[in-house]
Structure formats: C-alpha cells, structure tokens
Amino acid sequence: MAARRVVVFPSSAELGPVLAHLVTSQAEKAISSRGRFTLGLSGGSLVSMLSKELPVLPDLDCSKWVVGFCDERLVSFDDPESTYGLYKNQLFSKVNIPDCGILAINSCLPVNECAEDYTCKLKEAFPGDSFPVFDLLLLGMGPDGHTCSLFPGHPLLEETEKIVAPISDSPKPPPQRVTMTFPVVNSARCVAFVSTGGSKAPVLKEVLEAGEGSGFPAARVLPTSGELFWLVDEPAAASLTIQVERLGSGAKL
Numbered sequence: 423m424a425a426r427r428v429v430v431f432p433s434s435a436e437l438g439p440v441l442a443h444l445v446t447s448q449a450e451k452a453i454s455s456r457g458r459f460t461l462g463l464s465g466g467s468l469v470s471m472l473s474k475e476l477p478v479l480p481d482l483d484c485s486k487w488v489v490g491f492c493d494e495r496l497v498s499f500d501d502p503e504s505t506y507g508l509y510k511n512q513l514f515s516k517v518n519i520p521d522c523g524i525l526a527i528n529s530c531l532p533v534n535e536c537a538e539d540y541t542c543k544l545k546e547a548f549p550g551d552s553f554p555v556f557d558l559l560l561l562g563m564g565p566d567g568h569t570c571s572l573f574p575g576h577p578l579l580e581e582t583e584k585i586v587a588p589i590s591d592s593p594k595p596p597p598q599r600v601t602m603t604f605p606v607v608n609s610a611r612c613v614a615f616v617s618t619g620g621s622k623a624p625v626l627k628e629v630l631e632a633g634e635g636s637g638f639p640a641a642r643v644l645p646t647s648g649e650l651f652w653l654v655d656e657p658a659a660a661s662l663t664i665q666v667e668r669l670g671s672g673a674k675l
C-alpha cells in the first residue's frame with residue numbers, strides 16, 4: 423500500500439478548494455495517460471462541497487470524465503434522499519460531464535436486480551478489469567465508521583467476489599441500497615476520504631490509530647497500490663495523537 427496522508431484543515435471552508443484541486447489534478451493526470459478520468463462519488467456533505475467548489479473553477483472541462491457512485495440509496499431520482507438526484511441538481515447541471523459518462527443505478531429495479539444492473543454498467547465501463555480501477559474515489563465516513571454502504575458488523579464487509587452488492591437492511595435509512603465492495607474500493611488508484619465535524623472525532627481516532635483492528639469499515643479502506651488521503655477538519659481531528667499535516671485553502675496536495 424502507498425503511504426497514507428492525513429491532512430487537517432481549519433474547517434471545511436479551507437478543505438473544499440483543496441479537494442477540488444485534488445480532483446482536477448487527478449483528472450489531468452488520468453486524461454493525459456489514459457484519455458479519460460474515472461471518478462466515484464459518495465453522498466453526504468461531499469455533494470454540497472463538490473457542487474460549491476467545482477463549477478467555479480476556471481476552464482473546468484469534464485468532457486472526458488466518467489462518474490460512478492460508490493454507493494446509492496434505492497429511491498427514485500426525484501426523492502430528496504437520492505444521491506444521484508442531489509448531484510444532478512447541484513453539480514451535473516453546472517458542469518459538462520456527458521450524460522453517457524454518468525453511471526447511475528436504475529432506481530426502478532428491485533434491489534438485487536439493481537445491483538446486477540449497476541455491476542453490468544461498471545463492467546462495460548471498465549472492460550478487462552476484474553474489479554473496476556477508478557482513478558479517484560471520494561468517500562465519506564459516518565459517525566459509526568461506515569463508508570459506502572458498508573456498515574459495521576455487516577456480512578457485506580467480507581464480500582470478495584462481487585463488484586457491487588445489494589443491501590436491504592441498512593441500519594441507516596433508507597434500508598435499501600447498492601454499494602461498491604471493498605475489492606473495488608481498494609483497487610482504486612487514489613481514494614480520498616472527506617470527514618468533517620466533531621461527531622467524527624472518536625471514530626476517526628480509532629480508524630486512523632488502531633487501523634483494521636478497530637473493526638470499523640472505514641479502516642478497511644487500504645488501496646492495494648493506490649494513494650490514500652484523509653482530508654479532515656480540526657473538530658474531526660481533535661482526538662488524534664498521530665502525526666498529521668496541517669494545510670490551508672491555497673494548498674495543493
């Protein structure tokens with residue numbers, strides 16, 4: 423595994439622009455070497471952060487982006503709980519990602535079929551990869567240590583074969599979701615967690631300081647050969663005793 427970087431910002435106001443720069447610099451790198459940029463999005467506070475920061479970047483060109491979802495709630499796209507629906511209204515409407523470059527679930531299907539359908543879409547978008555290799559996955563972490571829709575103690579944590587798994591007993595509503603599995607997450611070239619707020623402090627300490635032994639799903643995100651960033655704010659970092667980097671808004675990672 424490549425080295426992990428834990429970077430602490432005074433608040434999410436300083437973190438946002440640095441995250442946007444990470445996204446665009448990974449995009450440039452990917453497009454110049456492979457002709458496209460594959461990005462996996464998560465919900466939560468990432469939606470508003472990315473929607474605020476990306477569209478204001480001068481000369482942002484997303485015409486070669488392919489965007490998937492690290493997990494998705496199985497609700498219709500016009501439901502306020504739909505991660506796709508939120509991104510559509512807040513981000514996709516403002517940047518030029520081609521419609522064919524957005525890999526969304528089919529929310530009309532029952533959960534098992536929905537996961538199979540999304541698996542097919544990912545396989546088509548990543549021909550030849552046994553697990554899709556995304557250039558960048560953006561992840562959040564809940565105060566319970568979940569990431570994607572991989573929840574503490576859930577059997578899906580042990581999934582080794584599927585690319586996408588259905589879940590119908592999510593402890594966090596809505597109960598029906600589809601999620602990328604750890605083999606996909608850990609195949610990515612770069613993974614960046616964004617975690618802010620004091621409610622994350624105890625779990626962040628466990629995840630970063632006890633690692634996999636903590637048992638928290640977020641601690642199992644250890645890209646096999648990719649980079650791993652933890653971008654956090656001071657309140658989330660309040661209990662950390664490990665060495666961290668401290669950066670402000672003009673910084674580049």
Ligand SMILES: O=C(O)[C@H](O)[C@@H](O)[C@H](O)[C@H](O)COP(=O)(O)O
Pocket residue numbers: 464465466467468493495561562563564565568569570594595616617618
């Ligand atoms: O599907 C969900 O229920 C959310 O998307 C959830 O998984 C979220 O990503 C994390 O709880 C982190 O949330 P924050 O980004 O708000 O910290």
